[in-house]
Amino acid sequence: MPNRRHVLVAGAAAAAVVAFDPVGLGWVTQAQADTGATGLAVPDLDGELVTDEAALAEAAEDYGQIAHRRPRAVLRPASVEDVRRVVRFADRHRIAVAVRGQGHSTFGQAQAPAGVVIDSRTLSRVHGITPRGAVVDAGVTWFDLFSAATAAGLTPPVATDYLGLSVGGTLSVGGIGGASSRHGLQVDNVLELLVVTGDGRLLTCSPTQNRDLFDAVLGGLGQYGIIVRATLRLIPAKTTARVYRLTYADLPSLTAAQRIALADGRFDYLEGQAVSTPTGWSYLLEGAVYHSGAAPDDAKLARGLPTPAATEVTSLPYLDWINRIYALVEQLKALRFANPWLNLFLPDKATDAYIADLLSRTTPADTGGGPILFYPVPRKRLTRPLVSVPDSPTVFVLSILRTVAPPDETVVRKLLTDNRAAYERARAIGGTQYPIGSIPTTRADWPRHYGAEYGRARKAKAQYDPRGILAPEQGIFS
């Protein structure tokens, strides 16, 4: 009698893809091949290419729960070479390919309809942590990297608010957080990348080697190559976060406080948000100072800021602070509500009027209780050419993290329309979108999005993904 393991292994082998049928545009599994189906043999893999229902359904889903486009196969690579083999095969036969890191896009950005999704969770080794930098596979989560680095007394300079995102996923968009006021985005803190290009070359790139590829891939929305490994800057970690929450009754007081704090750099972390109250909105500045040993002088940190209506000061271990919303997000994710997020960058001068207008149009029903975040970052720290931000010395990040609960298709459609309208109003004042959210776009939007950098994007596409197989759902080039 075969035991359970034998049955499972035999089942997995039968479901494994062995060939591609170029006529029916489908994949042939071992079980189908055993009954006579034929096709073009796929290369031998260290990992597996699968077509089972569970894998396809998962790859057709993301945090947004709005777009659901099924691939025809999912690659679970066991090596960098697997990524290269499948990309070469896909390039030869013009099959769409997208990488899915942790699937935290909100509008199908990591989906590949009728193509292959590469699940990078199987490439998740931390190869090394030294003061010179961290070397990690693209599928490593920021939580794993922060845990490994802080154990060695080091830290990446910038954390996203939630750490369950993959390194490859945030390096493909930007990676912004409260420490961006000091260190720029996560993409501004990369030393070197190993990339499989859309035509299947494996290239190392950095500021001094294959610079054009480095410039294209960071914030490149998965269009030019697949990041398989990254070397990231680390800095010494402090042990403790002293956290300041200052509540203001009005928007101008909050943004004035944020601008003062940004200018003198008093906080290591600087964010802010509008909070819905029974009588309207209140405004919260969130600042943190990282320290080892003696706590900072609280009175000095509040000096010169508009007087808040309320102040709360707490201390917590650095990693607990960096990882503070992980459990909450995991709970929300399990509920699978739709999340039609709006994420924008605004020029400083127009920010207050834009946010005041947006809040006057926004009810708690439009956010589903999700937060409205906004905070300033200095433009000079944002160095990556394809992360498109306004031409302004200070740029405000604005995110409405909408949730639709209970699920309601009509509400989702209305909020997508609202997002588009808000995007157009932002563009009219020199704003851009941070393309992690759910803004319906057409191909015509992208030349305007990239502005003077559009030529760089097109050139890189022609050079590194000439047949346009990578991340087609972004709709940038096709």
Ligand SMILES: Cc1cc2nc3c(=O)[nH]c(=O)nc-3n(C[C@H](O)[C@H](O)[C@H](O)COP(=O)(O)OP(=O)(O)OC[C@H]3O[C@@H](n4cnc5c(N)ncnc54)[C@H](O)[C@@H]3O)c2cc1C
């Ligand atoms: C709860 C939550 C909190 C968030 N907080 C923040 C935040 O604080 N700051 C912030 O900046 N963003 C934040 N985001 C957005 C997040 O950074 C992006 O959606 C990011 O792309 C998600 O990473 P992922 O691993 O889930 O990528 P996926 O959604 O799986 O992929 C995103 C895009 O990147 C491409 N991609 C993924 N991996 C690779 C790779 N290895 N090589 C090339 N392309 C690749 C995909 O094809 C796709 O186009 C948040 C999202 C969620 C859901």
